[in-house]
Amino acid sequence: MRKLVLAVLAAVLVVARPALAQIYPSHPITIIVPFAAGGPSDAVARILGERMKRSLGEVLLVENVTGAAGSIGVGRAVRAKPDGYTVSFGHLGTHVANGAIYKLGYDLVADLEPVVLLPSNPMIIVSKKDVPAKSLKELLAWLKSRPQPPTAGTAGAGSGSHIAGLYFEKVSGIKLQYVPYRGTGPALNDLVAGQIDIIVDQTSNSINQVRAGTIRAYAVTDTKRVESAPDIPTVDEAGLAGLHMTLWSGLWVPKGTPEEIVARLNAAAVEAMSDPAVKKQLEDLGLQIPPKDQLTPEALGAWQKAEIAKWWPIIKAANVKVD
CATH class of the missing domain: 3.40.190.10 (Periplasmic binding protein-like II)
Known part of the structure; x- marks a missing residue:
């Protein structure tokens, strides 16, 4: 009997997940920007969020959660319900470097689902x-x-x-x-x-x-x-040859967010970045939009892992300390 009940529940969940995705979103979405308002991350999140609401049909609210080089804001997103209504905005510092410096209490790769690589x-x-x-x-x-x-x-x-x-x-x-x-x-x-x-x-x-x-x-x-x-x-x-560094950004959601919702957020972000008006706003800020083949969730996940492999040894060798 117990096995029968579990099987029925599993079947219901299989049916329910697509249904949830179809009605998503039904209320405003929060983008957690882990830095102060008025900074570059805040500006990009607001530009993209304003355009993404046209695709998603709901407002995207930017919440600035500051402290510890962005690790506090990312932590709040990690602990949020994986329903697509909390999105983590971050970059090389928050989603790569912080893992080599802070005792985070979460795993930057295992506890987040990548959504899309953003302009750098x-x-x-x-x-x-x-x-x-x-x-x-x-x-x-x-x-x-x-x-x-x-x-x-x-x-x-x-x-x-x-x-x-x-x-x-x-x-x-x-x-x-x-x-x-x-x-x-x-x-x-x-x-x-x-x-x-x-x-x-x-x-x-x-x-x-x-x-x-x-x-x-x-x-x-x-x-x-x-x-x-x-x-x-x-x-x-x-006259300072070799000082090459590009700061890239991305969007993530809590681990366990349904794939269908990740796909909707990804599509909305990609559509926003292809909008001529948005492209001009971003380019006027000196930002470079990634090529199309780098705009999938899988591409962001692979890029994040590669950057961790590149930067963690360098950061640890510099013996960076938290003040």
């Missing part, structure tokens, strides 16, 4: 406006001349800006004093105010302040120039 951007080396240097070589000379290590803003230990800073130190030989914030948005505010010296920042975060002339830009950490800012040289052109 190279980092950009920027300084406060009153730094006298006009080129990267002059900036390096100015930084080396400081009696104390120059201050560099980050979004916390293991964040993209911190990892980029570590690479900057390694390639340039210049020691930095890191100043952690709850996101690169607040860090950029302090750079504009002249409270810190530099940030190796996401291009999408700094580009508007660079255009406004409130901070100075020296180079992008890529092998080619950013189309939306062609006057900014690459690190190779500017």
Whole structure:
């Protein structure tokens, strides 16, 4: 009798799962952005969320959950009900680097389902406006001349800006004093105010302040120039060859979320990124949309695992400590 009951329940679940997916979503979806409002992650999530609601028929609400380089926000998403109504937005720092630095209480691969790889951007080396240097070589000379290590803003230990800073130190030989914030948005505010010296920042975060002339830009950490800012040289052109780093982002949902719901979220995100108006908004921020063959959940899962294999040994060798 017990076996019969279990078999009936299993059959009901098989039928119910597609039915749930068909009515999904029936109320607003929350995207957890693990950094402060106003930063680059927040901007991308809001741009995509606004367009995705047209495909999904429901509002996507951005919730900024800050702290511990994004690990607190990711943890909240991991522990959410796997029903498609909580989505984790993250990037190289939150969904790769943090696993090598923090005791997370969750597994970045085993406890999350990948949804889609999102636009990426190279980092950009920027300084406060009153730094006298006009080129990267002059900036390096100015930084080396400081009696104390120059201050560099980050979004916390293991964040993209911190990892980029570590690479900057390694390639340039210049020691930095890191100043952690709850996101690169607040860090950029302090750079504009002249409270810190530099940030190796996401291009999408700094580009508007660079255009406004409130901070100075020296180079992008890529092998080619950013189309939306062609006057900014690459690190190779500017004299710091080899400092190559691209900060990619993605969407995940809690483990156990039905495949049909993952597919709906993926399709909505892919449709959003193919919208000409959205593409222009993202490209104006210096972001690069992934090629079509990299827009499946499987592609994001494989990419995340490859990045863990690449970055974890480097981060652990740098002996990054949590403040």
